[in-house]
Amino acid sequence: xxxRRIMGIVGLVALVVAALATRGFGLFAxxxxxxxxxxxxxxxxxxxxxxxxxxxxxxxxxxxxxxVPEGAVLASLDPSPLQNQLDAAQAQIAVAAAELDKRRNGNxxxxxxxxxxxxxxxxxxxxxxxxxxxRRAELVQTGAVSRSLFxxxxxxxxxxxxxxxxxxxxxxxxxxxVRREDIASAEAQRQQAMAQAAKLKTDLSDAVLRAPNAGTIxxxxxxxxxxxQPGETVLTLTIDRPLRVRAYIPEPDLARISPGMAVTVRTDxxxxxxxxxxGAIASTAEFTPKTVQTEALxxxxxxxxxxxxxxxxxxxxxxxxxxxxxxxxxxxAKH
Numbered sequence: 001x002x003x004r005r006i007m008g009i010v011g012l013v014a015l016v017v018a019a020l021a022t023r024g025f026g027l028f029a030x031x032x033x034x035x036x037x038x039x040x041x042x043x044x045x046x047x048x049x050x051x052x053x054x055x056x057x058x059x060x061x062x063x064x065x066x067x068v069p070e071g072a073v074l075a076s077l078d079p080s081p082l083q084n085q086l087d088a089a090q091a092q093i094a095v096a097a098a099e100l101d102k103r104r105n106g107n108x109x110x111x112x113x114x115x116x117x118x119x120x121x122x123x124x125x126x127x128x129x130x131x132x133x134x135r136r137a138e139l140v141q142t143g144a145v146s147r148s149l150f151x152x153x154x155x156x157x158x159x160x161x162x163x164x165x166x167x168x169x170x171x172x173x174x175x176x177x178v179r180r181e182d183i184a185s186a187e188a189q190r191q192q193a194m195a196q197a198a199k200l201k202t203d204l205s206d207a208v209l210r211a212p213n214a215g216t217i218x219x220x221x222x223x224x225x226x227x228x229q230p231g232e233t234v235l236t237l238t239i240d241r242p243l244r245v246r247a248y249i250p251e252p253d254l255a256r257i258s259p260g261m262a263v264t265v266r267t268d269x270x271x272x273x274x275x276x277x278x279g280a281i282a283s284t285a286e287f288t289p290k291t292v293q294t295e296a297l298x299x300x301x302x303x304x305x306x307x308x309x310x311x312x313x314x315x316x317x318x319x320x321x322x323x324x325x326x327x328x329x330x331x332x333a334k335h
Contacts, residue, residue, distance in 0.1 A: 034256075034327075034328075034329050034330065034331050034332075035325055035326065035327045035329065036249075036253060036256055036257065036325070036326040036329035037323060037324070037325050037326075038247040038248065038249055038305065038323075038324040038325075038326070039247060039248070039321070039322070039323055039324070040245055040246045040247030040248060040305070040307075040321070040322055040324060041245070041246055041319055041320065041321050041322060042243065042244070042245055042246075042267075042316060042317065042318050042319060042320045042322060043243075043244040043245065043246050043306075043318065044238070044318045044319050045238065045239040045240070045244070045318070046218060046236055046237065046238050046239070047212065047213075047236070047237050047239065048233040048235075048236050049074065049209055049211075049212075049233070049234060049235045049236070049237055050209075050228065050230070050231050050232050050233050050234050051075075051077055051206060051207065051209055051228060051230065051231075051232075051234065052203075052206040052230055052231070053077070053082070053203045053206050053207060053230055054227070054228065054229050054230055055077035055078055055081065055082070055207060055227070055228065056077060056078045056225065056226070056227050056228075057075060057076075057077060057078075057222060057223070057224045057225060057226050057227075057228060057234070058076050058077055058078045058079075058224060059075060059076050059224055060074065060075040060220065060222075060223065060224055060234070060235070061073055061074055061075065062074060062217050062220075062235075063217065063220060064217050064218065064219060064220050065216065065217060066216070066217045067214075067215070067216050067217075068211045068214065068215065068216070068217060068237070069211065069214050070211055070212070070213050070214045071210055071211060072210065072211045073208055073209070073210055074209045074210060074211055074217075074234075074235055074237075075208075075209040075234055075235065076207060076208045076209065077207040077208075077228075078207075079204060079207050082200060082203050082204045082207060083204065085200050085203075086197060086200040086201060086204060089193060089196045089197035089200050090197050092193040092196070092197075093190065093193040093194055093197055095193075096186065096189045096190035096192075096193045097190055099186050099189070099190075100183070100186040100187055100189075100190050102186075103182050103183045103186045104183055111174050112171070112174045115167070115170050115171040115173075115174045116171055118167045118170065118171075119164070119167035119168055119170075119171050121167075122160070122163040122164040122166070122167040123164055123167075125160045125163065126157075126160035126161055126163070126164050128160075129153075129156050129157040129159075129160035129161075130157060130160075132153050132156070132157070133153050133154060133156075133157040136149065136150050136153045137150065209234065209235070211237060212237075213237070213239045213241075214239075214241055215237045215238050215239040215240055215241070216237070216238045216240060217235055217236070217237060217238075218236045218237065218238045219233075219235065219236035220234075220235055221233050221234055221235065221236065222234045238318055240312070240318060241312070242308050242309070243308070243309045243312035243316060244279070244306055244307065244308055244309070245265055245276065245306070245307040245308075245309060245322055245324060246304060246305070246306060246307075247304075247305045247307060247322070247324045248286070248302040248303065248304055248305065249281075249302060249303050249305050250301070250302055251285065251301040251302065251303065252332070253329075253332065254281075254303055255330065256326075256329040256330040256331070256332060257278060257281065257305070257326055257329055257330070258278070258281075259277075259278050259279060259280060259281060260277060260278060261277065261278045261326055261328050261329070262275065262276075262277055262326075262327070262328060263275070263276050263277065263278060263307055263324050263325060263326050264276075264324070264325045264327070265307065265309055265316075265322050265323070265324055265325075266322065266323050266325075267315075267316060267320050267321065267322045267323070268320075268321060270315050270316070272313075272315065274309050274310075274311055274312065274316060275309070275310050275311055276307045276308050276309040276310050277307065277308055277310065278305060278306070278307055278326070279306045279307060279308045280305075280306045281303060281304075281305050281306075282303045282304040282305070284303075285301040285302065285303055286301075286302055286303065286304055305324075307324055
């Protein structure tokens with residue numbers, strides 16, 4: 001091989017090395033990988049469930065670890081005491097309604113006729129008493145009637161007058177009917193009885209504990225037969241749909257992401273890659289320092305990022321540490 005050929009080969013090799021070192025002399029730039037990696041945990045979303053009313057637990061339908069649909073009956077109290085109170089309240093409604101009807105209908109014709117008869121009787125008694133009074137008033141002047149007998153006659157006459165007045169007033173009341181105030185009072189009593197019954201119906205419905213969301217029973221704190229007070233925890237439910245991840249992003253990378261970006265989620269000991277989207281980014285920084293005193297401290301700030309996983313399964317458990325990758329993150333700004 002002559003020297004010229006050797007020099008040509010050496011030059012070609014040098015040209016290839018230079019092309020590789022300069023990425024085609026700047027003509028073929030390698031695509032930048034802007035994937036951003038964040039770390040966090042699956043959100044723990046739990047709700048302590050209890051009855052709004054006191055009572056004795058009659059049944060609990062699910063054990064710990066059971067998945068329950070939204071609206072499922074989880075537990076119930078013995079309804080007998082509340083049902084008895086409701087029956088009494090409904091009977092009180094009937095009593096109040098009857099009293100209201102009585103006042104609205106006014107007095108019966110028979111009551112008015114009876115009042116007229118009593119007035120007539122009182123007037124007849126008054127006529128007899130007047131006659132005795134007038135006759136004995138003349139006789140007492142002549143001494144034919146003693147003063148004591150005349151005084152007794154006078155008392156009876158005045159009593160007969162009072163009885164007539166009372167009978168006249170009673171007849172006037174019967175004819176006038178019931179006052180508007182009495183009707184309003186009876187109506188208020190009926191409304192009060194109805195409100196009490198409505199409250200007891202609500203209490204009776206609250207004696208049944210239903211799942212507010214679909215989820216998994218985490219804790220069964222009480223058992224059938226136990227007496228519980230209002231608000232006392234009976235079951236703890238974990239809400240895992242929608243499944244959310246809470247991750248944190250350093251302040252320098254905050255401008256690289258925005259809500260709606262697609263992400264992938266992985267967790268330890270699980271080969272599956274989950275998918276999701278960024279749902280929200282906190283507007284305030286967390287952890288220390290709370291305020292920035294120097295430019296260097298800004299890199300210590302982090303912001304909470306909420307990711308909603310679109311294809312979760314039971315292997316992705318609440319509280320599990322996860323790694324979130326954002327392949328479409330924007331390139332980091334160069335200063």
